[in-house]
Amino acid sequence: MNARSRTEAERASLVQRIQLESLDGALRTLEGHLAALDSESDQQSAALSRLDATVALLSARADVRRPETHEPTEGDVVTRLESSVREPSCDQRPADPSVNFVLPDIGQHWDAYLHNVERYIAHNGIHVPRDPLQDVLYPRLAKESRQRFDEAFRSAPWDRWDYGVVGLSVLVGAITDYVLVATPGGSFKGQPQRGSPVTAWLKEQSRKLAPNAHRSGIELSPFQKWVTELTTRAEDWAKVPYDVVSPKVGLTPRVHRLSSLGHDPLLGLVFGVCDIIRGSCTFIDKAGAWRVIDASRDDEASFFQAIAKVAAHGFSDVFTPQGLPPPFFALFQLVDAKPGFTLKEGGHTVSVRDLVRYMYSNGYDLRHMMTMSISPAIAEIILWSYHAVRACGASPEPPEVEIAERLKREQMVTLAHALLASANVLKTALYGWNPSAINLAQFVILATRLLSLAKLASERDRLIGKRLEKGWRVLLANAPGDGAPA
Numbered sequence: 001m002n003a004r005s006r007t008e009a010e011r012a013s014l015v016q017r018i019q020l021e022s023l024d025g026a027l028r029t030l031e032g033h034l035a036a037l038d039s040e041s042d043q044q045s046a047a048l049s050r051l052d053a054t055v056a057l058l059s060a061r062a063d064v065r066r067p068e069t070h071e072p073t074e075g076d077v078v079t080r081l082e083s084s085v086r087e088p089s090c091d092q093r094p095a096d097p098s099v100n101f102v103l104p105d106i107g108q109h110w111d112a113y114l115h116n117v118e119r120y121i122a123h124n125g126i127h128v129p130r131d132p133l134q135d136v137l138y139p140r141l142a143k144e145s146r147q148r149f150d151e152a153f154r155s156a157p158w159d160r161w162d163y164g165v166v167g168l169s170v171l172v173g174a175i176t177d178y179v180l181v182a183t184p185g186g187s188f189k190g191q192p193q194r195g196s197p198v199t200a201w202l203k204e205q206s207r208k209l210a211p212n213a214h215r216s217g218i219e220l221s222p223f224q225k226w227v228t229e230l231t232t233r234a235e236d237w238a239k240v241p242y243d244v245v246s247p248k249v250g251l252t253p254r255v256h257r258l259s260s261l262g263h264d265p266l267l268g269l270v271f272g273v274c275d276i277i278r279g280s281c282t283f284i285d286k287a288g289a290w291r292v293i294d295a296s297r298d299d300e301a302s303f304f305q306a307i308a309k310v311a312a313h314g315f316s317d318v319f320t321p322q323g324l325p326p327p328f329f330a331l332f333q334l335v336d337a338k339p340g341f342t343l344k345e346g347g348h349t350v351s352v353r354d355l356v357r358y359m360y361s362n363g364y365d366l367r368h369m370m371t372m373s374i375s376p377a378i379a380e381i382i383l384w385s386y387h388a389v390r391a392c393g394a395s396p397e398p399p400e401v402e403i404a405e406r407l408k409r410e411q412m413v414t415l416a417h418a419l420l421a422s423a424n425v426l427k428t429a430l431y432g433w434n435p436s437a438i439n440l441a442q443f444v445i446l447a448t449r450l451l452s453l454a455k456l457a458s459e460r461d462r463l464i465g466k467r468l469e470k471g472w473r474v475l476l477a478n479a480p481g482d483g484a485p486a
Contacts, residue, residue, distance in 0.1 A: 008114055009476070015117050018126060156408040165386045169416045173379040174423035177439055178430070181372050184363030188434040189345045195363075198374065202367040206319040211235040231316045238312035241295035242275040242282065249293075250286030254361040257317065258325045259283040259333065265314065265366060266327045272310040276301050284333040288353045323365035326440060332356040341435050355435050364436050372441035375424075379416050383409075403460050410453045417446040 120126075185195025208224050211232040220228060242262035244251050250259055257263040260283045262272030271282045279296030301309060318324050335352035342349055343358055350358075387409050424439045431437040 009472070011121070012114065012117050015120055015126070018124075156404045158408070158412075161386075162408075162412060165383060166412050166416050166419075169379040169382040170419040170423065172382065173375045173416070173420045174427070176378055177372075177375040177420070177424055177442070178427050181375055181439060183431060183434055183436045184365075184368045186362045186436075188432060188436070189343070191432065193431065193434060193436070196368065196371050198371040199363070199368045202370065203321075203323075203363075206323070206367065207321070210319040210321075211316050231319055234312040235316035238309040238316065239297070239299075240272065240276055240309055240313050241279050241297050242272060243313065244281045244283075244293070244295055249283075249291065251283060254322060255357050256283075257322060258330055258357065258360040259285065261330055262310065263314065263317065263324055264327060264330050265324055267330065268310050268314060269307070272313075273303065273306040276306040276309055277303065284330060286357075288333055288336055288351075290334070318366060322360075323367055325360055326364070326366055326369040329356060329360070329364075329440070341433060359436050362436060369441055372439045373445075375439060376417060376420060376442050376445045379420060380413065383413050383416060403456070403463060407453075407456055407460060410449070410456050414446075414449045414453050417442065417449050421446050 180196060180198060182196040183193045184199055186193055208218055208220055209227045209231060211228070211234075240262060242260045243256075244260065245253055245256050260281060262268045262275050262282065264271070274280070275282055275295070279294065280292050281295040282290075282292045285291050314324060333353045333356055338349045338351050339355070340349050341355055343354070356364075421439075421442050424437075424442050427439075428434065428437040
């Protein structure tokens, strides 16, 4: 049943309920009249009995023979009824209960009946609310229906253990973010910043695995030597046109990998491949403008060779001192808004574009992105371990209960990440509003969880729609008569 047919059926049901209520009122009025007539008849019968007894007593005392009575003939009855109609014994006649009870014509088909229903609504001044079913259902039935709906489709209720686990995950994640993730290191506004020990370890290992690392006198294990040979070969083979250094347009040695979209771990699969095939360099300059310059090379590459070169070039660059930028981080250079951060003591606020260039040049790269993922990952591990333990002894649930539990779990995870994102804002303030203290991974995961929660809510709405559709079909299948809407 589509929305239009459902609305038409609801309006018809509303009118039919009003008709039934009117009929019920009329029947109650008739019952009252019949009760009054029965009472009056009983009183008259009692009075006649007393009169008959009095006449019999007087006749016996006077020794007078009572006159013989005879059964009334049909003519006598008709004459008396006509006399009763002409001369009513009551001062006021009861009102006719059917005067205001008019049914809309059923018509020959459904559309004709709907037309008559609309005329009936307009003629009797019936108020039709946004949801006619609110007037069709009695309050008790509406309350029971809402209770069944809540039991089937609302998210499962939270208990103290749920709140406690969310709080524990947020506490552990926030401490990890402050102590273990910290910042990439360096200094900010002349003050040294406590760097992340994990990021420092990753960069130390990168120095050993970087191309040509064996020439710097660093002792390497056999495995590290093998990886170093791979990165060196990848660097020598994967010469790409988008690896341009030109300070005039903002492609400086420190930020050219951030500006050039081919170096992005994900965007490079699109822009890097296109640049290799057409011999160009697509980048965002220091003014935030999207630019494409010619950087043609003698060698040509096919589509699959271009993909291989992008992957190999990124593999060799990820271990260099500057490393690769986080995924999609380069696109923030297009934002000219000023979020309120300053990079110098007493300086002016800078734009998002200047912030990301500063952050990347000070170690905010893909390796630190991996470090930032530790905090939300720990929170997820705690929450999903808790759900796994609680689900061990649970029996399989019907789809409605299952989706309610899934919605509860998703709400718990989303709440935990929202609180962790808020804690990261506090951490950034404690680090003197150093933009490098922002946990980009935490905000990315929060965005994905919000999308997942919206998707799950949409799935629940579809399940509700199917249940309502099934109910309407059953209702219409059991409806008497022909001409019901399909």
